[in-house]
Amino acid sequence: VRIGVVTFPGSLDDVDAARAVRLAGGEVVPLWHADAELPAVDAVVLPGGFSYGDYLRAGAIAARQPLMRAVVDRAHAGMPVLGICNGFQVLCEAGLLPGALTRNSHLHFRNRDQALQVERADTAWTSSYAPGQTIVVPVKNGEGRYVGSDADLDRLEGEGRVVVRYAGGNPNGSSRDIAGVTSADGRVVGLMPHPEHAVEELTGPSVDGLGFFTSVLQGALSA
Amino acid sequence: VHAVSAAPAPTRLETARTWTGTLAPVPRVVVDVVLKPEISDPQGQAVLGALGRLGHTGVTGVRQGKHFVLDVEGTPDEAELRGIAETLLANPVIEDVELHLEGA
Numbered sequence: 373v374r375i376g377v378v379t380f381p382g383s384l385d386d387v388d389a390a391r392a393v394r395l396a397g398g399e400v401v402p403l404w405h406a407d408a409e410l411p412a413v414d415a416v417v418l419p420g421g422f423s424y425g426d427y428l429r430a431g432a433i434a435a436r437q438p439l440m441r442a443v444v445d446r447a448h449a450g451m452p453v454l455g456i457c458n459g460f461q462v463l464c465e466a467g468l469l470p471g472a473l474t475r476n477s478h479l480h481f482r483n484r485d486q487a488l489q490v491e492r493a494d495t496a497w498t499s500s501y502a503p504g505q506t507i508v509v510p511v512k513n514g515e516g517r518y519v520g521s522d523a524d525l526d527r528l529e530g531e532g533r534v535v536v537r538y539a540g541g542n543p544n545g546s547s548r549d550i551a552g553v554t555s556a557d558g559r560v561v562g563l564m565p566h567p568e569h570a571v572e573e574l575t576g577p578s579v580d581g582l583g584f585f586t587s588v589l590q591g592a593l594s595a
Numbered sequence: 596v597h598a599v600s601a602a603p604a605p606t607r608l609e610t611a612r613t614w615t616g617t618l619a620p621v622p623r624v625v626v627d628v629v630l631k632p633e634i635s636d637p638q639g640q641a642v643l644g645a646l647g648r649l650g651h652t653g654v655t656g657v658r659q660g661k662h663f664v665l666d667v668e669g670t671p672d673e674a675e676l677r678g679i680a681e682t683l684l685a686n687p688v689i690e691d692v693e694l695h696l697e698g699a
Contacts, residue, residue, distance in 0.1 A: 428683075428684070429686055432683070432686070436683065464688070465686065470688075471688060472686055472688045472689045474630075474634065474689060475637055475638055476637070477635065477637050478637070479637050479638065479641055519634055519635075519689060520688065521631075521633060522633075524688075545635075545637075
């Protein structure tokens, strides 16, 4: 199973994301933001970091790069896409996911191990988990406060599109403790916390994050 | 009480930058972007807090935004500029945008 990992100028976690894909048993296809063509891949991961230095708005410029147009087209055709942290910001800016990520309410960069409750265990990226399962993965962001109008958030909740919610404390003031959301078809998922940093006992607080990557591999194999 | 100083007169360079070689004014478009009222603005609140600590208790609210100045060649196409403002310069999910055409 071939998983593309995109590198933008300013991406930081592309190497860790690629490592997580390999540990889960996938083949990594490195992708460059300026390429117009998206090669044959079964899914794409948009990693964390500070693409384009967060200029304009976090993820705004990356979302409008040539490769992202191809990613958006393929996502509309059902290809799974995972956006982690800056990747989540890119997905919101690209219009693949609703809402927006804004400056943390307390204005501090927050870096800690974070408990999350998995609310949707049937998306392309979370099928390895059990509904309601609590996982612990690192969170690290300065602009991770998920916002939207009350009407939009009500609709999102009504459609069951909150994938993971912060448990045991909200690190950034996100509306309704939302840590990650999914597209209507459950194929595109974005979250601020970092599952790719929790895939090995040696370096992570747990190996709870590996499930995101095994989920998409199992989905691709059974498709 | 702090004295309010007058804005300095524009230098020759600043004045010159608004003109092309043919001395025709370059149309300039100003785009102001602010967070929608219902989106909280912790940066503006931090500025408000600082103003309070400096004794400026008369200021009761601060909203921080972005200000873009676009120099445009030829006659500005307002529809195109509005598109630029609404699809790139601002994120309509969280921000309101205002266009001001100058020198057009």
